[in-house]
Amino acid sequence: MAKPRNKVVDALQYLAVRLLAVLVYAMPLRKAYEAAAWVGDMIHRFDKRHRDRAIRHLKLSFPDWSEARCDEVATPRILKPTTWLKYIHTANAAENVRLMVERPTPLIYVVAHFGNWEVLGYSIAMLGFRNFAIARRMDNPHLNEFVLGVRERSGQVIIDKKGATEAVGPLLDQKAMVCFIADQDAGRKGMFVDFFGRKASTYKSIALLAMQYQCPVIVTYAKRVGETFGFEAGVQRVIHPAEWADKDDPTRWITQEYTRELENVIRDCPEQYLWTHRRWKHRPKGEVEPADGIA
Secondary structure, three states, X not given: OOOOOOHHHHHHHXXXXXXXXXXXXXXXXXXXXXXXXXXXXXXXXHOHHHHHHHHHHHHHHOOOOOHHHHHHHHOOOOOOOOOHHHHEEEEOOHXXXXXXXXXXXXXXXXXXXXXXXXXXXXXXXXXXXXOEEEEOOOOOHHHHHHHHHHHOOOXXXXXXXXXXXXXXXXXXXXXXXXEEEOOOOOOOOOEEEEEOOEEEEEOOHHHHHHHHHOOOEEEEEEEEOOOOOOEEEEXXXXXXXXXXXXXXXXXXXXXXXXXXXXXXXXXXXXXHEOOOOOOOOOXXXXXXXXXXXXX
16 A cells, blocks of 8 residues: 655745746756756766766667766756747657558557657657657656646647556547557566577567557657757667568567667667666566576
């Protein structure tokens, strides 16, 4: 059972975040980026647990990298309807745009904790295409309401991760566009597929939904470009139903394919991946977990 939350602490956290947001909004973009870089450096310096986890993940994923390179990459580092095109440009998106316009089937999008994944749903909504994203509610209800308002400002709709199974089916029946963050640990009962040379527990639901609705799985990304506020929103690959039609185990094939494409996105700019999150938390049956508990 979850511990009861302290309402005073929740309110103070919310107030601190809102004051910080006001300060950031008032800054020129370059100054805001410089401030964010400084905060990232401080977190990296003093948050030993997450720093060690990020460096361990990097060493295992890039065994030929030096200690200095791992440490450098592990350091964590204003969109409006009238201005967003100044900051976002697209790549390899022609087929995706055609699918969004024609909509012969529902569309399933998958992204990783890479670059600024929040930009993707926002930019698609700015084009006039309503889309739905699965996300976990924040524990602090005040912060959750604030962040939800930011996420849904452009027309994107956020679906709570709890209860998403029941909500997604009717949306796909209506040929909706649904986005999943697809690089999260799925627990001991997840499907273990290769990710950076190691088995990673991955949710089967994306593949099962794609098979049920015979719709493509679109691997997307939004990476930061330049030294200020700029992004490339692109499509890494569109996986069509015809590709898995003759596979012996289509669920595993789809899951491995989109996971491999997400890995390819990350390998292109590894410094933009969230290496601190516990992607390899659970291990396949019979595999010993790390003795230091960092996974």
